[in-house]
Amino acid sequence: MPYRYDHMHLRSRDVKKTAEYYHRVFGARIVESIQSDGKPRTDLDLDGLTIFIAPVAPEAAIPSAPTEPYVGLDHFGLRVDNMDDAVAELKRRGASFKMEPRTIRPGVKIAFIEAPDNVRIELLERT
Numbered sequence: 395m396p397y398r399y400d401h402m403h404l405r406s407r408d409v410k411k412t413a414e415y416y417h418r419v420f421g422a423r424i425v426e427s428i429q430s431d432g433k434p435r436t437d438l439d440l441d442g443l444t445i446f447i448a449p450v451a452p453e454a455a456i457p458s459a460p461t462e463p464y465v466g467l468d469h470f471g472l473r474v475d476n477m478d479d480a481v482a483e484l485k486r487r488g489a490s491f492k493m494e495p496r497t498i499r500p501g502v503k504i505a506f507i508e509a510p511d512n513v514r515i516e517l518l519e520r521t
Contacts, residue, residue: 401444402470404513407456409436409447412510416440419487419509420472440472459512469506469514477503477519484517 406412413436416422422440429435438445450456460466474480477495484507485491492514493506503519 401446403446403448404511405448405450406511407450407452408510409449412447413438415510416445419484419489419507443472469516471516471518473518473520475519477505477517480517480519481505 404412413422413424416438417424420440422438422445425437425439427435427437436447438447481491481495489507491505492508493504495503495505495517497503501521505517507515507517509515
């Protein structure tokens with residue numbers, strides 16, 4: 395049975411603010427639609443990477459982000475062709491870096507961005 399990537403699903407207290415962040419910082423296209431239950435839905439198209447953003451009610455009790463290390467999803471990664479150019483552009487657009495670029499082994503550079511709602515995004519350059 396073949397498995398293929400379909401989407402990533404984020405949860406946010408402020409869906410519009412989160413969508414605007416991904417649009418401003420990464421150039422993601424905001425796609426407004428209606429769910430099967432008739433409620434509005436906000437999705438993102440990040441160069442073919444589909445991201446759903448679901449609202450979290452203001453009164454919902456939210457646990458704090460886990461401390462590292464923890465078990466579960468840690469981050470998602472985006473590949474870039476040129477780390478220096480990507481970092482300069484992302485900083486210009488307001489991205490906040492948790493880890494500045496560094497070479498982890500020959501031919502591989504990584505950096506980490508902190509996005510809204512404690513989402514960590516890895517930038518990865520492989521040469």
